[in-house]
Every structure is written in structure tokens, then in C-alpha cells.
Amino acid sequence: MKKIVLAVSVLLTIAFFANAAFAAKLVEAKTFKETFYIKDATVVRKALLAACAERKWDAKEIKTGQIEAVLRTTKYSLTVSIAYDNNGYSISYKDSVGLHYNEKKNVIHSSYIRWLDNLILDTNKNINTMRN
Numbered sequence: 001m002k003k004i005v006l007a008v009s010v011l012l013t014i015a016f017f018a019n020a021a022f023a024a025k026l027v028e029a030k031t032f033k034e035t036f037y038i039k040d041a042t043v044v045r046k047a048l049l050a051a052c053a054e055r056k057w058d059a060k061e062i063k064t065g066q067i068e069a070v071l072r073t074t075k076y077s078l079t080v081s082i083a084y085d086n087n088g089y090s091i092s093y094k095d096s097v098g099l100h101y102n103e104k105k106n107v108i109h110s111s112y113i114r115w116l117d118n119l120i121l122d123t124n125k126n127i128n129t130m131r132n
Helices: 002-021 042-054 111-131
Strands: 023-025 029-031 057-063 066-072 077-085 088-097 107-109
Touching (some): 042 057, 042 077, 042 088, 042 111, 077 111
Antiparallel strands (some): 029 088, 066 077
């Protein structure tokens, strides 16, 4: 009986630390206040949509200046809201499945940050290419 209690105890400890290892602080929105010196916000919109397509996000323009993007993998789904204008853009968490988002603790699976960083990197690269 003691062996069973010990085994369950060890398994619960492993599960706790494994879950904690995959959690990272949630970045609500990455806002870029850089001035792109672009006359038309369409360049930012095109750069965002191209970056989403490159990274396999399903993106659609909800209204002018607002894009909703969804990334689906075999295990996870992440939805973000992207606000943009000719000066920049911001990406905000909207919803997810399987990423262990905890609103009270403000934590989410660490993949969230990596996916956003990649999307931001590609968007900025596209903006620089399109404006030259």
C-alpha cells in the first residue's frame, strides 16, 4: 500500500512540474509604436496577412484595421486579434484550446510566445520589404 501511495505521489509531482515547465507568462499584446513612414495602412495589412500565411495562420480581416488570426496544430489552437494602422500593429490574445491559459495567473503554454515572436519577425520583415 505504501508503494502505491509513493508511486502516485511521484507521478503527481512529475505531472505538476511538467505542466509548470510548459507554462510561460502571457504577453497580452505586443505593440509596436515604431513609425513605418507609410502613407497607406494597406502595406501593414498586406505584411500581416502575408506573415500569417507564411506561418500557416488562418487570417481574415474583420473590419478595416482589425484582423483575426487562428493557428491550429494537431494539439493546439490559438486565436489572436491584430489591430493595425499605418504606424504599426498590436497582437492580443483572444482564445486558445490546449494551451493551458489561466486568466487568473496570466500564464499560457510557452509555445504562445514563440508563435507570436515568429509572426512579428515575419511581419516586420515584410513591412521593410514592401516599403522599399
